[in-house]
Amino acid sequence: MDPRSEVLLRQAELFQGRLLLAGPPADDLLGQLPAAVGWSWHAGEQQLLDRRFGGRCSFGVAPVPGEFDAAVLFLPKSRELTDYLLQTLAARLNGRPLYLVGEKRAGVERAARQLAGFGRARKLDSARHCQLWQVMVEQAPAAPELDALAHHFTLELADGPLQVISLPGVFSHGRLDVGSALLLEHLDDIPSGRVLDFGCGAGILGATLKRRYPQSNLLLLDVDAFAIESSRRTLAANGLEAEVIAGDGIDAAPRHLAAIVSNPPFHQGVHTSYRASEALIERAAEHLVSGGELRLVANAFLRYPPLVEQHLGPCHTLAERDGFRIYRAVRP
Incomplete structure (x- = not known):
């Protein structure tokens, strides 16, 4: 299990509703969260997830349509991509929580500062050299245009x-x-x-x-x-x-x-x-x-x-x- 997924599962009670996992690793997290769906922009990881959890992970530059109770962004390496993904997810989550998880050495603390534009961010957990952050989206931004x-x-x-x-x-x-x-x-x-x-x-x-x-x-x-x-x-x-x-x-x-x-x-x-x-x-x-x-x-x-x-x-x-x-x- 990816250490970022392990950190999420330490707070599993938060993720029982309809959940969007953005950029999930190709592990068993979807199996542990049966109400969740994935959105991947990595063809290899999407293929592995689709093989194990057919139809539950989409591939592309935009998430699947629909309503979600919450979303989790697995921190990507690009700052500009992080900004696009956070804006895209927050635009769908007015009044609902947005989570950010990532490795410390990948800059998750820096990225967490970007959550402040959507509401008051707080760190929920720190383990496995990773951190989990949450923000309740108080006012959803406009969906960004690529x-x-x-x-x-x-x-x-x-x-x-x-x-x-x-x-x-x-x-x-x-x-x-x-x-x-x-x-x-x-x-x-x-x-x-x-x-x-x-x-x-x-x-x-x-x-x-x-x-x-x-x-x-x-x-x-x-x-x-x-x-x-x-x-x-x-x-x-x-x-x-x-x-x-x-x-x-x-x-x-x-x-x-x-x-x-x-x-x-x-x-x-x-x-x-x-x-x-x-x-x-x-x-x-x-x-x-x-x-x-x-x-x-x-x-x-x-x-x-x-x-x-x-x-x-x-x-x-x-x-x-x-x-x-x-x-x-x-x-x-």
């Missing part, structure tokens, strides 16, 4: 300006990160056919690839619902069409790909994990056709070349700058 929270910016690229729409919680929200900037300069000679942008974020790489290789069947994949929505908006803003897929890791991608291009993710919550990137390298060959290519950007200190050569083939460094490297490998 459009108003999106960052719109323009990238001046070699083949013309690219419009980008980034939503709260998306990697490198509102700006172009250094690794992607380097990769954008090294997208020449991508094999034609079915091309995957793995970990698409706001859709910058995917939109650039589709514009540069319009005949390719482009797919974008990410685990995060806000990234999926950002990518769809970025594609639309540039008059481009591509398939956007929600899925947790490379196993969610289709087979018979001509190329996989990625600035792979490695952060999960307050913990650092390279598992998604390593799994991509380890199983890329299963998804690529013969002659298909993996091209990715990574921190130079990560020992990816031996892993690439073990599972795919010779690893070539195309470029290096600002602590990042572009790697290329081709399936035999």
Whole structure:
């Protein structure tokens, strides 16, 4: 059981009515709270919860409609996303309680200060290195509009300006990160056919690839619902069409790909994990056709070349700058 869930269950008498769990971990909490439903923006966790508690956890950038007696927000890592989620939940809870639970090192005390805008907040419990806070929503705010929270910016690229729409919680929200900037300069000679942008974020790489290789069947994949929505908006803003897929890791991608291009993710919550990137390298060959290519950007200190050569083939460094490297490998 996730320690945040354990803290909730120490106060189980508070959570017996119709309850919305926002961002719940993939544990047995829904089983312990039979009147609760979940709202997840993490495709992997939603899939696990749906497998165990079919139909009780939705996926997307907005909660399921309906009335709730209370809601619990499991603190996400992004401050901007936290603000959107708290506003969204509070807008549905006039005169009812809103709870916030999170790890101390994730900044739950800081986030709890945001509850003051809805009423008088109080800490209910502190255990398992986590805290549980409550606020009675005295005056519900207006439901926030995602459009108003999106960052719109323009990238001046070699083949013309690219419009980008980034939503709260998306990697490198509102700006172009250094690794992607380097990769954008090294997208020449991508094999034609079915091309995957793995970990698409706001859709910058995917939109650039589709514009540069319009005949390719482009797919974008990410685990995060806000990234999926950002990518769809970025594609639309540039008059481009591509398939956007929600899925947790490379196993969610289709087979018979001509190329996989990625600035792979490695952060999960307050913990650092390279598992998604390593799994991509380890199983890329299963998804690529013969002659298909993996091209990715990574921190130079990560020992990816031996892993690439073990599972795919010779690893070539195309470029290096600002602590990042572009790697290329081709399936035999």
